[in-house]
Amino acid sequence: MNYNANKKGYYGEFGGAYIPEMLYPNVEELRQYYLKIMAEPSFQKEFNRLLKDYVGRPSPLYFAKRLSEKYRTKIYLKREDLNHTGAHKINNTIGQILMAKRLGKTRIIAETGAGQHGVATATVCALMGMECVVYMGEIDIARQAPNVARMKMLGATVIPALSGSRTLKDATNEAIRDWINNPVDTYYIIGSVVGPHPYPDMVARFQSVISEEMKWQLKEHEGKENPDYIIACVGGGSNAAGAFYHYLDTEEVKLIAVEAAGKGIRSGKSAATSVLGKKGIIHGSKTLLMQTEDGQITEPYSISAGLDYPGVGPLHAHLCATNRAEFLAVTDDEAMKAGLELCELEGIIPAIESAHALAVFGQKKFKPNQVIVLNLSGRGDKDLNTYINYFKL
Numbered sequence: 001m002n003y004n005a006n007k008k009g010y011y012g013e014f015g016g017a018y019i020p021e022m023l024y025p026n027v028e029e030l031r032q033y034y035l036k037i038m039a040e041p042s043f044q045k046e047f048n049r050l051l052k053d054y055v056g057r058p059s060p061l062y063f064a065k066r067l068s069e070k071y072r073t074k075i076y077l078k079r080e081d082l083n084h085t086g087a088h089k090i091n092n093t094i095g096q097i098l099m100a101k102r103l104g105k106t107r108i109i110a111e112t113g114a115g116q117h118g119v120a121t122a123t124v125c126a127l128m129g130m131e132c133v134v135y136m137g138e139i140d141i142a143r144q145a146p147n148v149a150r151m152k153m154l155g156a157t158v159i160p161a162l163s164g165s166r167t168l169k170d171a172t173n174e175a176i177r178d179w180i181n182n183p184v185d186t187y188y189i190i191g192s193v194v195g196p197h198p199y200p201d202m203v204a205r206f207q208s209v210i211s212e213e214m215k216w217q218l219k220e221h222e223g224k225e226n227p228d229y230i231i232a233c234v235g236g237g238s239n240a241a242g243a244f245y246h247y248l249d250t251e252e253v254k255l256i257a258v259e260a261a262g263k264g265i266r267s268g269k270s271a272a273t274s275v276l277g278k279k280g281i282i283h284g285s286k287t288l289l290m291q292t293e294d295g296q297i298t299e300p301y302s303i304s305a306g307l308d309y310p311g312v313g314p315l316h317a318h319l320c321a322t323n324r325a326e327f328l329a330v331t332d333d334e335a336m337k338a339g340l341e342l343c344e345l346e347g348i349i350p351a352i353e354s355a356h357a358l359a360v361f362g363q364k365k366f367k368p369n370q371v372i373v374l375n376l377s378g379r380g381d382k383d384l385n386t387y388i389n390y391f392k393l
């Protein structure tokens with residue numbers, strides 16, 4: 001079985017580039033050059049230097065002793081929460097802004113839901129002195145005031161998407177419209193392993209630094225590169241793609257992808273795409289997405305903004321269809337409990353997205369000698385209000 005994108009960007013039957021004619025030149029330019037540019041020694045050098053000095057990589061691989069004792073297995077946390085800006089998203093935005101520069105672009109656009117990707121994009125635009133326009137649904141702007149403020153402080157222009165449900169998919173439509181109108185100077189930074197080819201493959205490659213580090217870090221800790229399991233939460237799927245990447249072809253390493261079940265998988269308030277999703281096209285790629293009988297995208301729900309996405313990237317659709325990864329769904333309540341447990345046992349306040357991955361230990365038993373790596377995708381500072389309201393702190 002092959003788990004990498006083929007030349008046309010397909011993972012099995014998923015992926016591809018389903019784009020309007022007007023977008024073809026932009027996407028085609030990127031498709032032609034991305035691998036060449038990424039392979040250039042000067043690109044590699046600049047990317048790696050920024051990951052080290054600006055992001056703070058390598059992120060530690062931390063043996064969580066008390067959590068391991070509680071669940072009677074060996075749990076390591078890959079600490080993406082310690083990155084600059086508090087999550088894995090910066091690995092990708094650094095990579096893409098360098099790509100934009102190499103392509104001679106001067107203006108950056110992005111769409112954002114909860115604002116995390118918008119902040120990561122505004123951050124690298126400030127770093128590189130580039131113009132940054134972020135599209136965000138009007139409803140999300142109202143819900144996510146601190147991230148809107150962050151983007152503004154970083155010099156970005158935040159433009160409200162006023163159509164439809166005024167959330168992420170509407171912001172995405174606006175960003176695509178902008179790109180069509182500004183094909184020459186503008187580069188579109190997509191925030192996860194979604195969108196038309198080559199984005200899913202390119203973003204997975206930028207995030208693959210996570211599993212690249214895991215290999216030598218596990219060798220140091222355990223004397224072997226391979227864990228028994230890797231666990232990661234999946235919104236669009238970029239942190240999971242990065243954590244799985246260098247292990248995809250190593251079938252003895254089992255992969256667990258964790259989705260948000262919201263108030264319950266079949267409650268009507270969920271984001272469990274692997275269970276509820278059907279084949280369809282979203283954001284320019286063929287993948288699994290939650291839709292009505294007549295193909296309208298269903299509004300997803302999760303207590304965690306980062307998992308509140310109606311699809312998964314094509315790599316994950318393929319990992320699900322081939323059973324290479326096991327897909328589990330975790331409810332809001334299970335995630336919140338697991339998040340608080342990590343605070344109490346390890347002194348780490350996780351992002352609620354990451355807390356979904358932690359909740360797997362309440363669902364599934366592991367053996368005492370098994371080595372589990374859990375990708376702790378982000379820190380919980382941004383979620384403090386949600387924690388306060390949920391636990392009445």
Ligand SMILES: *Cc1c(COP(=O)(O)O)cnc(C)c1O
Nearest residue numbers: 192235236237238239306353378
């Ligand atoms: C955005 C986000 C996610 C979900 O995005 P993926 O592309 O699935 O990784 C998960 N965790 C955190 C902390 C995030 O900010």
